[in-house]
Amino acid sequence: MKIVIADDHAVVRSGFSMIINFQNDMEVVDTAADGMEAYQKVAQHEPDVLLLDLSMPPGESGLIATGRIHEDFPSTKILILTMHDDDEYLFHVLKNGAAGYILKNAPDQELIAAIRTVKNNGTYISPKMTNSLVREFIKNGEANQDDRLEILSKRELEILPLVAKGYGNKEIAEMLYISVKTVEAHKAKIMEKLNLKSKPELVEYALKKKLLEF
Template sequence: MRIVIVDDHAVVRSGFSMILNYQADMEVVATAADGREAYLMVGKHHPDILLMDLSMPPGESGLIATGKISSDYPETKIIILTMYDDEEYLFHVLKSGASGYVLKNAPDEELLSAIRMVYKGGTYIHPQMATSLVKDYIKKDQGSNENDPYKILSTRETEILPLIAKGYGNKEIAEKLFVSVKTVEAHKAKIMEKLQLKSRPELVEYALRKKLFDF
């Protein structure tokens, strides 16, 4: 496995390089001090794994670099190596394209296992953080479902809503659903009332947020 290590501290880069190069199946091909340099090293060496620190002042942060690298070099798997045991950081880096999240104070064996797991196509999250993340997600999801006015729309209203958002007129919607124009107008008024929306742009924004249709 070809690996690039990114950290703003030289001693950290050297320490991790020694650990990884000692493994028979791993080789550190380059190191970098910030996100911008990391992007250049990935473009030059095309590593299998990129170990990325999150905070690297005054250089480009690991979060920004993760998004760029995962977009331009998707074949390189990114593992975040950080001191932050915070679910918010974890959420953002996973959205940015990272495949792993390991704390710097974790045992060497955990880091090595994470690298091998991600290399094989898996995702690694520190166990304690993974548990907290799942609990937090379930809690938020349950709360959002309970308070979501979309749940009180009728079946017909859920059919009409995305059609309105797509720009269809009342007559076109009526023809598509084999109902009268007056019926469509009545449903539209009910949708706006239930969702507490005042204009068509608000309705379009709502539909996009709910992912009710794709362009």
């Protein structure tokens, strides 16, 4: 089976390539450093499986790339390979077409088993994530909205998705007919209320909460 690996660290790409190429029925045909390049490599090779990291700064993240790749190349199975044992990331990528979710510190045998599972149209979830997945569904039936959103003002809820989409302060000010200083003040309040430290964190938060659909 043909496999593409997307990760922003060259040593990670090399390490997992060695593990996979050691298998008689697997071959890593190419690698990528971010989501955008992963999309291009999938278009070029049409691999059976794409191993996709979630966080690949400063390039396009796996959170964003998953949906695009699944929609345009549904025959390629996406296996998320990440350090994030976070329920919300898990729900987000599964809803957007990922076939599996495995942690980077998993044993080699587990990685190979996960690849075989998704290749054969199965779904693979890291055992470390299974209990939290079950608890979440029992509790809510689906990933629940973060209560912290309730503390944002109406204006802050307008600004947050615009920031996440990449609009600058001046563009947002013109769109909402407010001053640039007002936009900056609201952005600071949003970061403080949601306990976010950087713009990438804000973008990932907006993606997980589906705020880009606003």
